[in-house]
Amino acid sequence: KAGVTQTPRYLIKTRGQQVTLSCSPISGHRSVSWYQQTPGQGLQFLFEYFSETQRNKGNFPGRFSGRQFSNSRSEMNVSTLELGDSALYLCASSPQGVSNTEAFFGQGTRLTVV
Amino acid sequence: GENVEQHPSTLSVQEGDSAVIKCTYSDSASNYFPWYKQELGKRPQLIIDIRSNVGEKKDQRIAVTLNKTAKHFSLHITETQPEDSAVYFCAASGGSSNTGKLIFGQGTTLQVKP
Numbered sequence: 001k002a003g004v005t006q007t008p009r010y011l012i013k014t015r016g017q018q019v020t021l022s023c024s025p026i027s028g029h030r031s032v033s034w035y036q037q038t039p040g041q042g043l044q045f046l047f048e049y050f051s052e053t054q055r056n057k058g059n060f061p062g063r064f065s066g067r068q069f070s071n072s073r074s075e076m077n078v079s080t081l082e083l084g085d086s087a088l089y090l091c092a093s094s095p096q097g098v099s100n101t102e103a104f105f106g107q108g109t110r111l112t113v114v
Numbered sequence: 115g116e117n118v119e120q121h122p123s124t125l126s127v128q129e130g131d132s133a134v135i136k137c138t139y140s141d142s143a144s145n146y147f148p149w150y151k152q153e154l155g156k157r158p159q160l161i162i163d164i165r166s167n168v169g170e171k172k173d174q175r176i177a178v179t180l181n182k183t184a185k186h187f188s189l190h191i192t193e194t195q196p197e198d199s200a201v202y203f204c205a206a207s208g209g210s211s212n213t214g215k216l217i218f219g220q221g222t223t224l225q226v227k228p
Contacts, residue, residue, distance in 0.1 A: 035216075043205075043218040043221075044218075045216065090158070102160045102163065103160070107156070107157045
């Protein structure tokens with residue numbers, strides 16, 4: 001069974017631009033959650049989607065948004081990029097949600113904002 | 115809001131010694147507590163998890179204990195090996211407002227010296 005796939009692996013963007021990241025979950029998994037990983041803040045929850053609906057959202061500004069498609073693939077978008085958005089963005093998939101089952105992480109997208 | 119505190123932030127042990135990492139969570143409704151290992155440049159991978167109806171769980175050299183009353187849980191690694199060197203994250207999930215999200219601790223960098 002293929003694992004969680006994130007594309008692209010690396011991105012370099014300029015301040016003010018926007019970016020879209022993609023996450024393909026493990027086949028059959030309906031929940032996709034997104035996390036931002038930085039050296040100073042660790043792993044912080046962005047949002048979670050289940051069956052195309054956002055079920056939960058972290059404490060990030062409205063510039064961060066996401067969506068999920070009918071095939072469970074998910075995208076997250078960051079608009080008006082700031083230098084502080086430079087981070088590793090990880091998505092995780094699970095069958096029903098991470099509340100009581102293992103979350104499988106993708107390899108992440110390394111975003112650098114210059 | 116929900117919070118998970120993890121200690122220590124760095125831990126250095128000799129090969130063969132034991133290592134203990136401790137976490138405290140704030141949401142008493144949390145009921146799922148996974149531990150992830152992240153090697154340099156790689157994705158976080160689940161190494162062990164415990165649910166709130168269990169006090170202890172063991173898998174070979176790794177064990178996790180949970181004290182619901184004190185809202186503490188700990189990771190124990192025995193007979194450490196150089197390949198155990200990595201960053202370890204604890205997390206909590208499943209509380210009343212935690213559906214679909216993991217709240218992570220800040221991480222512990224474990225170094226096992228040969």
